[in-house]
Amino acid sequence: MTADTLGAFTRRSILTGAIGAAAMSSFPLRARDPRFRVPAVDALTLTVLTDSGTFGPFLPDIDLPGLKVLRAGNGSPPGYTRMSPKALMGEFGLSLLADSRTGDESRRVLVDFGYTAEVLENNMTMLAIDPSSIDASVLSHGHLDHYGGFPALSGRAAKRDRPLPLYVGGEETFCERVAMIGSPPPVMGTLDRAALAKAGFDVRIAPEPQLVADQAFTTGIIPLETTERTAIPTRMRPGAGCDRKDLRSDKRDVTEVTDDGEHELATCYAIKGLGLVVIASCSHRGVLNSVRRAQAISGISKVHMVIGGFHLVRPRTEEEARQTVATFKVIDPDYIVPMHCTGEVFIEEALRQMPQKVIRPYVGTRFVMG
Ligand SMILES: [Fe+2]
Numbered sequence: 001m002t003a004d005t006l007g008a009f010t011r012r013s014i015l016t017g018a019i020g021a022a023a024m025s026s027f028p029l030r031a032r033d034p035r036f037r038v039p040a041v042d043a044l045t046l047t048v049l050t051d052s053g054t055f056g057p058f059l060p061d062i063d064l065p066g067l068k069v070l071r072a073g074n075g076s077p078p079g080y081t082r083m084s085p086k087a088l089m090g091e092f093g094l095s096l097l098a099d100s101r102t103g104d105e106s107r108r109v110l111v112d113f114g115y116t117a118e119v120l121e122n123n124m125t126m127l128a129i130d131p132s133s134i135d136a137s138v139l140s141h142g143h144l145d146h147y148g149g150f151p152a153l154s155g156r157a158a159k160r161d162r163p164l165p166l167y168v169g170g171e172e173t174f175c176e177r178v179a180m181i182g183s184p185p186p187v188m189g190t191l192d193r194a195a196l197a198k199a200g201f202d203v204r205i206a207p208e209p210q211l212v213a214d215q216a217f218t219t220g221i222i223p224l225e226t227t228e229r230t231a232i233p234t235r236m237r238p239g240a241g242c243d244r245k246d247l248r249s250d251k252r253d254v255t256e257v258t259d260d261g262e263h264e265l266a267t268c269y270a271i272k273g274l275g276l277v278v279i280a281s282c283s284h285r286g287v288l289n290s291v292r293r294a295q296a297i298s299g300i301s302k303v304h305m306v307i308g309g310f311h312l313v314r315p316r317t318e319e320e321a322r323q324t325v326a327t328f329k330v331i332d333p334d335y336i337v338p339m340h341c342t343g344e345v346f347i348e349e350a351l352r353q354m355p356q357k358v359i360r361p362y363v364g365t366r367f368v369m370g
Helices: 003-015 020-026 117-126 193-199 287-298 318-331 344-353
Strands: 043-050 062-064 067-070 095-102 105-111 136-138 164-168 176-179 187-189 201-205 210-212 216-218 234-237 267-271 275-280 303-309 335-339 366-369
Touching: 043 117, 043 267, 043 275, 095 267, 136 216, 164 210, 193 201, 267 287, 275 287, 287 303, 287 318, 303 366, 318 344, 335 344
Parallel strands: 105 136, 136 164, 164 201, 275 303, 303 335
Antiparallel strands: 043 095, 043 366, 062 067, 067 366, 095 105, 176 187, 176 234, 210 216, 216 267, 267 275
């Protein structure tokens, strides 16, 4: 199936009610932006490099329509040794590796770096992932639990014959941040541009939808078009780490401002015959807004998988978590993979209402699609 026939398939799905009349009213689709053409891949494998949960060698692999879930240690990856003295590590952070293929062209994209280099480096080694094999990287937003692990690629990324592209959504990625937890609120720090350059990254600021390594795309700025609100537990400091003149005009002349997640990106794929995969890393603009944005950019309504942190914990409320589950039932993705900051209320409610759709990830789990 070509990208064109995938588009035709999804348009037909809309007309025949594949996502339902309610979804149509909740998620009216705009015409695809003619300036941006979303590529469709034949296959995609996502590997969890960093998340909070690990699990022993007791989980079975799962074979589902359009998805195989492979647990680390069940005969893969090659060289992975069960019950070795070393173990996969979990932490409060997120990193996913995306391996895609179109025909005989394969691409490898790293989405986020987790909280610490120690964990990312350990898990990449355990999973036999060579950093120099990565074609491009995306940082979803400027929070420590997503960028902190980037030094794990230091030097090894620089061995490549060119710097490793790193896409971010805006200048505010680099502003110093303060976490609004505790008193006094702890300073989260800044993402150091010089350290990124030294580690071998080529930073590219992409507030518009952006192709990544020919086969993935980012959403650019995610509009707030659903009932979801931005509720971000950090404040940012313009001028500290970031250049005021490159910020939105109302943020330039203040010393500190509540985050609105304007720069946050989701990373997406379109898989032939299956639909969209939306990696919503922390969903500070709302996971539904992220999905809506991916649909609008691509013109594709069918959602195969939504994976990532959905941040349905404070400052969002339990009622908001339940409302998100209700809207997911309307969107009807094939699979929902809640990670990282999603929160127990959403997971419990989604498991209760859509048990066949919810897959629990653990570090090392691979999701094989197409
Ligand atoms: Fe996060």
